[in-house]
Amino acid sequence: MKGPIFELRDVWKTYCMKGVETNALRGINLVIKDGEYTAILGPSGSGKSTLMHIMGCLDTPTKGKVFIEGREISQMSDDELARVRRDKIGFVFQAYNLIQGLTAIENISLPMRFSGHGRGESQRKAKDLLAKVGLVERMHHKPNEMSGGEQQRVAIARSLINDPDVILADEPTGNLDTKTGKEIMDLLESLHKKTGKTIMVVTHDTRLAARANREIRMIDGHVVEK
Amino acid sequence: MIDLALKDLSEHKVRTILTALGIFIAITAIVSLGSISTGLNQLITESTGSIGSDTIFVMRTFDMSEMVGPPGSYQIEDMEREDVEFLASLPGVKRAVPIIARQFGGMFEVDAVDMDNVDLFGVENVEFMEGTWPDNEDKGAVLGYLAASTMDVVVGDYIILPGSKKDIEVEVMGIFEEGSGAYDLVILLPYEFGDEIYETDGGATQVMLEPTDVSVVQEVKDTIEEENDDLDAMTMQDALSMMEEATGTLNIMTFGIGFVASLVAAIGIIITMYTSVLERRKQIGIMKAVGAVRRMILQQILEEGLMLSAVSSVLAVLVSFFFVEMLNQVLLGGAELALITPALAGGAIAYGVLLTVLSSMYPAWVAVKTDPIKAIRGVM
Ligand SMILES: Nc1ncnc2c1ncn2[C@@H]1O[C@H](COP(=O)(O)OP(=O)(O)OP(=O)(O)O)[C@@H](O)[C@H]1O
Ligand SMILES: [Mg+2]
Numbered sequence: 001m002k003g004p005i006f007e008l009r010d011v012w013k014t015y016c017m018k019g020v021e022t023n024a025l026r027g028i029n030l031v032i033k034d035g036e037y038t039a040i041l042g043p044s045g046s047g048k049s050t051l052m053h054i055m056g057c058l059d060t061p062t063k064g065k066v067f068i069e070g071r072e073i074s075q076m077s078d079d080e081l082a083r084v085r086r087d088k089i090g091f092v093f094q095a096y097n098l099i100q101g102l103t104a105i106e107n108i109s110l111p112m113r114f115s116g117h118g119r120g121e122s123q124r125k126a127k128d129l130l131a132k133v134g135l136v137e138r139m140h141h142k143p144n145e146m147s148g149g150e151q152q153r154v155a156i157a158r159s160l161i162n163d164p165d166v167i168l169a170d171e172p173t174g175n176l177d178t179k180t181g182k183e184i185m186d187l188l189e190s191l192h193k194k195t196g197k198t199i200m201v202v203t204h205d206t207r208l209a210a211r212a213n214r215e216i217r218m219i220d221g222h223v224v225e226k
Numbered sequence: 227m228i229d230l231a232l233k234d235l236s237e238h239k240v241r242t243i244l245t246a247l248g249i250f251i252a253i254t255a256i257v258s259l260g261s262i263s264t265g266l267n268q269l270i271t272e273s274t275g276s277i278g279s280d281t282i283f284v285m286r287t288f289d290m291s292e293m294v295g296p297p298g299s300y301q302i303e304d305m306e307r308e309d310v311e312f313l314a315s316l317p318g319v320k321r322a323v324p325i326i327a328r329q330f331g332g333m334f335e336v337d338a339v340d341m342d343n344v345d346l347f348g349v350e351n352v353e354f355m356e357g358t359w360p361d362n363e364d365k366g367a368v369l370g371y372l373a374a375s376t377m378d379v380v381v382g383d384y385i386i387l388p389g390s391k392k393d394i395e396v397e398v399m400g401i402f403e404e405g406s407g408a409y410d411l412v413i414l415l416p417y418e419f420g421d422e423i424y425e426t427d428g429g430a431t432q433v434m435l436e437p438t439d440v441s442v443v444q445e446v447k448d449t450i451e452e453e454n455d456d457l458d459a460m461t462m463q464d465a466l467s468m469m470e471e472a473t474g475t476l477n478i479m480t481f482g483i484g485f486v487a488s489l490v491a492a493i494g495i496i497i498t499m500y501t502s503v504l505e506r507r508k509q510i511g512i513m514k515a516v517g518a519v520r521r522m523i524l525q526q527i528l529e530e531g532l533m534l535s536a537v538s539s540v541l542a543v544l545v546s547f548f549f550v551e552m553l554n555q556v557l558l559g560g561a562e563l564a565l566i567t568p569a570l571a572g573g574a575i576a577y578g579v580l581l582t583v584l585s586s587m588y589p590a591w592v593a594v595k596t597d598p599i600k601a602i603r604g605v606m
């Protein structure tokens with residue numbers, strides 16, 4: 001049997017700003033199984049983003065251990081972490097974080113280019129993904145020529161290009177109106193259903209969260225399972 | 227990822243062009259100055275070929291400090307008949323060829339030399355455009371192309387040479403082909419006739435000596451200088467080392483100017499690349515966040531630098547060809563002095579690229595160190 005995709009053991013994250021210490025995470029213990037669809041709720045400042053960044057290999061814990069498919073990430077070098085981000089994890093951000101100078105198709109193909117694939121091959125796959133998120137006609141548009149919902153769909157397509165096992169989405173609907181937000185959540189949900197990818201979504205919307213298999217609440221750097 | 231680097235360069239056209247200009251100026255300076263050094267070196271090699279390398283030049287001792295004024299305005303005093311005879315009688319001397327030399331017009335030179343011995347003068351292979359050599363008994367001369375065209379004469383015309391004591395008429399008997407180098411500027415006549423015109427009474431401005439064997443060159447030179455205080459003997463070796471000294475100075479100058487220009491270019495590259503990296507921190511952070519390893523980031527910055535420098539260095543070399551042509555045509559009156567060899571051109575391009583890659587190192591390192599978290603959280 002395949003082990004859990006994520007395992008966190010007593011994970012702490014402490015920020016130090018001008019001598020003031022903030023404990024963003026205070027001893028998180030969490031196991032996420034392969035194929036789970038998890039929603040994370042919690043008030044602002046409770047550490048949701050910090051947790052997502054650590055699980056997404058963008059940041060490392062101050063204390064404790066994080067395992068991804070049994071491999072411990074706190075021992076990894078910058079480049080090893082980058083490779084895990086590239087190959088295993090697709091990240092979707094609240095602020096989309098597309099590269100302004102590049103078109104939709106170029107943005108989507110970027111992670112595939114980073115893994116050594118050629119331009120043509122990467123753009124072919126990017127085009128397929130654009131079709132999946134319903135944006136083929138926006139292929140050559142730059143981010144500032146697209147709406148927020150369209151940009152987020154491009155970002156989702158980008159997160160999928162290297163066929164990752166996990167999608168981590170940190171408030172993907174935070175900048176969108178209710179209707180567009182729902183469309184994005186539908187898209188993530190269908191991904192889970194069709195491909196069985198492990199999905200974790202941070203949201204403030206309890207109704208959207210209720211559609212997940214599992215709900216996790218964060219309060220003050222602690223995880224409270226519902 | 228060349229396409230991405232290109233995209234970035236074209237998005238900041240002004241900045242790209244300014245940096246390219248810095249590289250361009252540095253490389254143009256290096257190639258143009260370097261071409262003069264290269265040309266001089268070539269000239270030295272060629273002149274050793276045309277004049278016998280064992281020839282000894284003898285003239286009256288002169289004081290360097292008196293050589294002021296424009297080139298050609300200083301006339302070395304002539305040697306007496308006895309001096310010439312003394313030189314001819316020395317052991318180890320096979321041939322002694324006296325030459326009466328007079329400068330005029332700041333550019334032209336009259337040389338009176340025995341017509342049977344012009345080979346020692348290095349002129350026997352020069353082609354004629356018109357006419358031919360005068361005989362030793364003739365009252366005529368051969369003119370270099372530029373000398374003839376300046377004076378507007380053809381074969382059969384008569385001229386009076388400047389400094390001629392009794393306004394003796396000289397018949398133009400031959401004109402050299404155009405592009406015969408230094409011989410474009412020369413007027414050659416038989417020694418006897420020159421002696422008559424300038425009333426040198428068997429004397430000479432310079433005597434060229436051909437030794438019996440190359441091994442006695444130094445010996446002959448030493449004997450002359452020991453036995454006659456008034457005479458200076460210069461071997462081809464001496465002349466070569468003097469010219470080499472001159473090219474050495476020029477090389478140092480090229481190096482100095484090249485160094486300063488490179489420094490300015492390098493600072494320009496560092497500043498532009500650094501600004502470009504700072505401006506793009508968010509973009510670089512996102513690239514890292516979605517899986518770019520350090521090498522990818524480094525590669526993109528260096529690729530930008532490479533393209534920038536390759537294009538501007540190649541352009542610089544092309545424009546230098548044009549500059550050097552102008553220099554040769556306008557300043558040096560058609561003499562092919564400055565020379566861009568393939569080695570010089572290739573070396574300069576390689577240098578421009580290397581300079582850029584080295585200067586891009588620090589900005590590239592700053593790019594590599596970008597923290598993806600900051601880009602994600604929107605701190606940048
Ligand atoms: N770089 C940092 N330096 C200092 N403190 C930080 C830093 N990043 C985050 N924090 C602090 O850590 C705590 C958790 O932040 P985090 O962004 O994880 O919260 P969040 O739950 O995602 O909030 P929100 O819902 O507003 O996005 C906050 O108190 C925040 O101020
Ligand atoms: Mg957050």
